Amino acid sequence: MAKRAAEPAGPAEGTPLKGGDRPMKDDEPGGAVDGGFEDEFEDEFESEDEIIEAGVDGRPDDEREAEEAEMRDAMDVDQDTFIPGRHKLSAGETLSPDSSAYEMLHNLSATWPCLSLDVLRDHLGDNRTFYPATLYAVAGTQAARGRESENELLVMKLSNLSRTERDDEDDEDDNDDESSDADEAAEPVLETKSIPLTTTTNRIRAHQVPPDSSSNSSSDAPPPTLTASMTEAGSVLIHDVTPHLRSLSVPGATVSPAHNKPLCTVRAHKGVEGYALDWAPPSLHAPGRLLTGDGRGLIYGTTRTPGGGFVTDTTPFAGHEASVEEIQWSPNEASVFASGGADGTVRVWDARAKGRRPALSVRASADDVNVLSWSRLTTHLLASGHDDGEWAVWDLRQWKPSSAAAPPPPPSRPSPVASFRFHRDQITALEWHPLDDSIVLVAAGDSTLTLWDLAVELDDDESRDTAGVRDVPPQLLFVHYMEGVKEGHWHPQVPGAVVATGGSGFG
Structure with a gap:
């Protein structure tokens, strides 16, 4: 399903495949000359003719040629690597994931596709690397016309997310019953409240107030959580999903119909559909400040x-002009x-x-600016994604402010x-990655989700090798x-984990 970009095998151009020493001619420096010293070890070495017959590296020609052909085939495979989104599958072909490329990979389906989701922080701890993993998320559905x-708004707990088995791992078990039990235990579990x-x-988008560091929670449930849903009907719905999260983690906790209201x-948009919304960081603001944008x-x-309440x-x-x-x-x-707007501007x-x-x-673009991301670590960097498939990174220090006394000039x-x-x-x-300002x-x-490392720079040799x-x-x-x-987010507490949603469900 996804592999790292190919790294062509083999040496750089102009470098011999093998580095065996070439036999010297008699008239070359170091070779035998008339009147030279007699070599007392001459009988212990093969003749020059015999070395040439064996190949320049001392191996039979057929063995050396077979290895060179294998290396050429490897280079051809690398250069022809199938890239999802760039190459098309032939009739009857399907993509399957390369298990060696994933530490963890799970796919889950929903009754209806979800256009958007958000990943929640919880009380299970930061920098988690143990398996099976557990995570919480919220999502909104797109039912058919x-x-x-x-x-529905889905409040989800995904648990028992096991580590991906490697193809080269020995999974044979002499006891079939024990193997079946292990397979059943490895099945991921999706629990939802609707x-x-x-x-x-x-x-x-979810809004969570970080819990007091001195407080000890007896549950792995996330802290108090609000959600804001920008709807197709042009209204914004704010819910408190804290009771729903507790019911997924605390035995006996229930959700009443009143909790679903x-x-x-927010009706300020007067029925005009919108997509843009973001909660302000609670560390900088009084909890609960929300911005929403419309068509x-x-x-x-x-x-x-x-x-x-809310005002x-x-x-x-x-x-914005659109x-x-x-x-x-x-x-x-x-x-x-x-x-960012459909007028192609970032403001x-x-x-x-x-x-x-x-x-x-x-x-920023001749087309719509669909998405933005502000780096949490290098805060003068802002990334934008556009309708034509381009995405870019901007240094806000290079942008010049408009004069307060005059209307802003055309962007x-x-x-x-x-x-x-x-x-x-x-x-x-x-x-942006929450812990690495280059990822x-x-x-x-x-239908692709890609990861990028902006810190990568190629030198001349690497550029030639990847050409x-x-x-x-x-x-x-x-x-x-x-x-x-449609959307993907880094998990803030599980390094390297991404949660995504799309027409095929969750991944």
């Missing part, structure tokens, strides 16, 4: 009150956020500014720090095939 009443909805969820329904290009702010500002942030597709709060500036805002106009406006396109056009369809998800996750409409692998950037680490993938 005419069956919108079957939509909140009925009557409309499709375009995007869902939203705490708040008119307007962004509204909603804030939780001390009494537990939405009546004056929106206005600046639909707002994405919003990202700054990870280190309490009043700053960025937005940076200061929520304190009068007039609610963008402080920075940059044309221009500065040079990105890096840009890539590997994907052949729209970018649908983009996220980026990208999902696209070509046969066409159209594959050296920064590309990994390609995973997932039919209809």
Whole structure:
């Protein structure tokens, strides 16, 4: 299903396959000459003719030629590596995962596809590397037309996620019963709690207040958790899913019908569909600050009150000339956020500014800007994913602010720090690694989810060696095939783990 980018086998161009010494002629320095000294060991060596017959490295010609042919075949395979999203399968062909490429791989199906999900923090600890793994997530469904009443918000616990068995591991067991029991125990478990909805969820995001470090939880359940769902009907639903999470982890805990009702329904968008929403980091803000954007290009702010209710500002942030597709709060500036739109621009805002106009406006693409991701570790870096399959990384320090006394000029396109056009369809998800500021996750409409390492730079020798692998950037680490993938997120507590959703379910 996915393999690392090919690394052609064999030596660099111009280097002999074997390094055996060439026999010297009589007239070369070091060779025998008339009147030279007699070699007292002459009888112990083969003649020059015999060495040549055996090949330049002293082996029979057929053995050496067989090895050279094997190396050429290996290079041909590397150069012709099947890349999902770039190459097409022949009739009757299917892709299967290479188990050696995955530490863990599981696929789970749902009744209806989910366009969006979010991964939750829990009380099981950080930097977890033990198996079987457990994780929590929330997702919203996309039921078929005419069956919108079957939509739901899913609160999920996935447990018993075992480590991937390697193809070269010996899994034979003399006791068939014990082997069957082990196989049954290795089956992953999906437990869900459902909140009925009557409309499709375009995007869902969770908000969790980090628990007090001095508190000890007797449950592995996540801390108090709110979700915001941007719906196809143009409203935003805010739910408290804490009771649902507790019921998945605490024996005897139940969910009442009252727990399924939203705490708040944001109607400021007046029925206009939207996709963009983001909760502000609780470390920088009072808990419960939410931004949502719609198809008119307007962004509204909603804030939780001390009494537990919510209030939405009546004056929106206005600046985009088309639909707002994405919003990202700054990870280190309490009043700053960025937005991307179908007008091809990325705009940076200061929520304190009068007039609610963008402080920075940059044309990032000739097509829609679908997704953004703000690096949590190097906070002047912002990544954007576009409708034409390109994604780019921007250094915000290079963007020039607009004058407060004059309207902002038409957006221009500065040079990105890096840009890539590997994907052949729209970018649908983009996220920096939470612990490594050079690793980026990208999902696209070509049914691939890729991992990238922006720290990779090739020297001249490496560039020559990889020249046969066409159209594959050296920064590309990994390609995973997932039919209809829409969104993917790093797990914040399980290093290297990614959770994704798409038309084929969850992965």
